Amino acid sequence: MKITTALDSTSLTRRYPKTALATTLFFMLALPFLLYVVLLLMLPFNRPEALNAVAQRLGWDLGHSLYRDTWYGVILLVEGTVVALYAAVFAGVTTWVERRIAGRMQSRIGPNRPGVFGFMSWVADAFKMLFKEDLIPAEADRLLFRAAPYFSMVGLTLPFVVLPFGESVVVADLNVGVFYLTATSAFIVVGILVSGWASNSKWALFGAVRGAAQVVSYEIPAGIAIMVPVMMAGTLSMQGIIRAQGGLPWQWFACQNPAAFVAFFISVTASLAEGNRTPFDLPEAESELVAGYHAEYSGFRIALFLMVEWANMWIMGALAVTLFLGGWQIPFVSVEMINQTRGTEVFPTLLWFGWQLVSLLVFAVKTWLLVILFIWLRWTLPRVRVDQMMALCWKYLVPGAFACFIFTLFWVMVPASVHLVSGVVLSAGVALLLVKFALRTRKNIAQVKGASVDLSNW
Amino acid sequence: MAEPVERQVLRRLTPSDEEIVINFGPQHPSTHGVIDFVTQTNGEIIRRSIPDIGYLHRGLEKIGEAVGYPGYMPFTDRIDYLAAMLANEGYAMAVERLLKLEVPPRAKYLRAIAGELCRISSHWVAVGSMAADIGASTPLTHALREREAINDLLEELCGARLTFNYARIGGVSFDAPEGWREKVLRYLDHLDSYIQEWDRLISLNEIYVKRLAKVAVISREKAIAYGLCGPNLRASGISWDTRRDLAYGAYPEFKFDVPVGEGKMGVKGDCWDRYAVRVLEMLESSKIIRQALAKLPEGEIMAKVARKPKPEAGEAIGRVESARGEMCYYVVSDGSENAYRVRVRTGSFMAMGIIEEMSQGLMIADLIALIASFDIVAPEIDR
Incomplete structure (x- = not known):
């Protein structure tokens, strides 16, 4: 037997x-x-x-x-x-x-x-x-302790209302979409702050205060950087911003306007900080604060916190893709072409649904690439210190974002032909950087000799 | 009854209304074992942090009075489990001096080779866990992978991977197996080229350097005054290495440099220097092993020693350069089978004294960097 x-x-x-x-x-x-x-x-x-x-x-x-x-x-x-x-x-x-x-x-x-x-x-x-057991510490503020994860959940789910998935696939295309998104995603920090306070633990409190300081500070450069594509598109609507861009790299805002290129990095850095991802994972710094604001949580409640953290990556990625990287725009296919295939019936044609699916996939692939970039950063970089985190925000990102903002004020006045030229030049530069990166990686691998991809244990 | 230590520590802290007292430990991911850093902070700024040690005290020194001279060897493994080879060697040297024994040259060489391999493996843990404490978890696993290779080598040599119990009074327990030499050399070739990748991965990482440079600078005078030793002392610019300056065992026959802190990234004696000294020492150890393997003499690996040695009444000291600084065994004999006293001085314990002064004005993350840069092993502090 x-x-x-x-x-x-x-x-x-x-x-x-x-x-x-x-x-x-x-x-x-x-x-x-x-x-x-x-x-x-x-x-x-x-x-x-x-x-x-x-x-x-x-x-x-x-x-x-x-x-x-x-x-x-x-x-x-x-x-x-x-x-x-x-x-x-x-x-x-x-x-x-x-x-x-x-x-x-x-x-x-x-x-x-x-x-x-x-x-x-x-x-x-x-x-x-x-x-798992849903443990509440004896000295905790029971009501707030139980409520805290839901604040974070609200901050996670509300932005999904305006996040586009495809050309017509969006829950609600609000005309204040970007503003709504930045406003509602700030709910997450309420959850962090409440959980840190209610846990009645010094570690959690440290994490919560760090989290509040960090998220509130980084909202400022993020907010100003977001204004750059908003100005270029002339609208706050998420779909409107995507419609103002095109499918090809030089039609993306990030590659069209040098200031938007900088603003893209400022915005991604700031959203890393708002999402508590390494190198800005100070609120839950394991080696310093044990687990930070969710140190006392267990069971389903910690699952909610972790879910917020990971699902937030989609919001971070989707926001950057929407604002700077052309969203769901399909290369060589304009929005008008898609609309023409719709037909006049109540139910659109199958072809129209096909284009919707393609736009959905384009958006998903771009967002996934950014999400993988965030993952990559997390497992590569060490954590910055609190004062360095603050210095980066106030000394570099805020003035930088402001400079981008003012540059864009003038940029929107130059003729469209300049946009095209700078778009081609910038995207060629990005392509060059990518090639250089690939060559450097190859050189590094050659230097250590014998580093190979081993897929035997998949 | 005496006042408990915890209360004594707490009595020395007088937080104002704005300040809180927080315990870093005994259970904390970055204290490298069971130590408690009782810390008075004003927000992120630390006013003072007092190490409260003793949670891991197992009476290892007292045990030395009960188990006989050879029987104490496995206990020395437990004093510093990351550099057990070096801990073995120190105790063996002390007892050999009591017995006035001459160790065969091959045994001396094998001790040096095993000891240096162990130093590399211990330094891998040190630099890896330091990177993890700064928030980068990838270097830690890479460092542990490198350490695994050394563990394999040492397992082939003596059958154990952590607590080796390799040295004996008068020699070593096993000779190097066939083909071992080539494996060690192959690993050293790998190590020398891997250090470059390591530097690209973490040592020269902008964030990492900014986190460590100019943080918790220990001046030359302070390092001497607080009795720091080993890499912690050398990082402050003092060139003192027991292997070179006291020339024990087979070390007089090797040529190697003693890396000292140069303040390359900031100020001499900062956390980055303490980190860099360890990385450089791995390369020096590699040099020593290569020389030792090239010159490895033939012959016995054990001197003639009685099963239960009874040294004449007297005292002896064995000083070795362990991975965490100078490790010093003081053994007193009263002429019987058991030692009258065994006392150990260890590098981690010496590093505890300076923490209270250095921690003043640091930030919480800097305290973690400071503790990590001392490369503390908790059982070495408490014994």
């Missing part, structure tokens, strides 16, 4: 390889795909008129229904749930991506047991977190 231990986590994957593969594929492809399809199908109809038209087409006159607003609210709720789910799934998948990348960078394997490629580890982690 073969004896297997019940707690051997490897055995499930090894014993049922087909089930493991199916589960992995479901969570890896079907789940995000499902979410994307729902987003794609629901969001274009998410204006009251469009909804009415769709309902009419289905033989149901929503426009004259007594409960019209209620129905509209219900549908919005469903959409909101889908987007929040998207944030949660993204956070989960990113933990796995981050851990695998970190494993490779750190010359170890990383999670590779549950599911194929260890992909199910984030699902396993989520379940584990749910089943």
Whole structure:
């Protein structure tokens, strides 16, 4: 008789390889795909008129229904749930991506047991977190301690309202979108501050105060840097800013205007700091503050904090892509071309949906590249000190952002031909830098001799 | 009854209304073991931090009076588990002086080779965990990977990976196995080229340098006054190395430099110097091992020693350059099988004294850098 231990986590994957593969594929492809399809199908109809038209087409006159607003609210709720789910799934998948990348960078394997490629580890982690004891310290302020993660969650989910996913795929294209996003994402720091205070722990308090100081300071350069693309596009609407750019690199704001190029880096640095990512992870600096503001949390509540941290990376990436890197714009395909394929019917043509899907993928790929950059930075750089963090913000980023702002004031007055020339020059410069980086990497690898990519233990 | 140490420490701290007292430890990711740094801070600025040691006290010195001379050797491993080879050697040297034994040359060479390998491995942990304390976790795992290779080599030599128990009174326990020499040389070739990658990875990283340079500068005078030793002393610009200046064992026959702090990135004696001295020492150790392997004499690896040696009444001192500074064993014999007294002076313990003065005015993150730069191993402090 073969004896297997019940707690051997490897055995499930090894014993049922087909089930493991199916589960992995479901969570890896079907789940995000499902979410994307729902987003794609629901969001274009998410204006009251469009909804009415769709309902009419289905033989149901929503426009004259007594409960019209209620129905509209219900549908919005469903959409909101889908987007929040998207944030949660993204956070989960990113933990796995981050851990695998970190494993490779750190010359170890990383999670590779549950599911194929260890992909199910984030699902396993989520379940584990749910089943853990939700511990509240005896001296803590119970109400605030319980409430704190929800403040952070609100700060995470509200920005998703205006975040675009594709050409017509957005929950609400507010005309103050950028402003709304910066305002609502500041809720996260309320959660940090409340959790630090309510924990009644000195470490948590240190983390919370650091977090408050950091996030509030970095909102300023971030806010000014965001004004650069806003001025160039002449609108605060997220979709409007993307429509003002183009699909090719020299049509992106970051490569069009030298000031926007600088503002892009200022904005990314500031959002790293606002998202508490290394090198600005001071509020939860493990080697200094044990775990910072969430030192006393456990179970589901810490899962919420961690989810906010990881899902926030999507917001950081999506914001930078929207403002500076051309958003969902497809190369060689203009917005008018997409609109022409829509047709006059209530339901758009299949081709139109196809273009929507392409724009969705373009946006997702760009954002993922930035997210991977953030992960890469985290596992490369040490942490800055509090005073250095403040000095960087007030001495360099704020004046720098202001300079970009003033430069752009004049930039919007020069003719469009100058934009094109500087766009080509800047994107050629960026391409040159990338080539140089690749060559340098090759040289470094050659120097240590024998560093190779080992995929045997995937 | 005497007042508990914790209360004695707390009594010395008088926080004002604006200040708080916070315990860095005994459980804290950056204290490198069970030590408590009782810290009075005003926000991020530290007014004073007092190390409260003793949490790991296991009475190792007292045990030395009970287990007989050879029986104490495994306990020396536990004094400094990261550089156990060097701890072994120090105790063996002290007892050999009591017994007036001459160690065979091959054993001396093997001790030097194993000791220097162990020093490299200990320094890998030191620089890696220092990078981790500054917030970069990748260098730590790379350093541990490098250390694993040395652990493999030492396992082949003596069968253990952490607590080696390799030195014996009068020699060493095992001869180098066949083919070991080539493996060591191969590793050293790797090490010499890997240090360059390491420097690109972390030593010269802008943020890392800014975090360490000009932080917690220990002047020459202060380093001597507080009795710092080893790399901590050399980082302040004092060229003192027991291996060179007291020339014990096989060391007189090797040529090597003693790296000292030069203030390359900031001021002489800052945290970056203490870090850099350790990186440079790894290269020097590599030089020593190469010379030792080239000149390794043939012959016995053990002198003739009784199973239960009974040295004449008297006292002896064994001083070695351990990875954490000068390690000094003081052994007193009363002519019986057991030692009358065993006392150990260790580098980590000597580094504790200066922390209270140096911590004044530092920031919290700097205190972590200061502690990490001393390369503390908690059991070495408490014994």
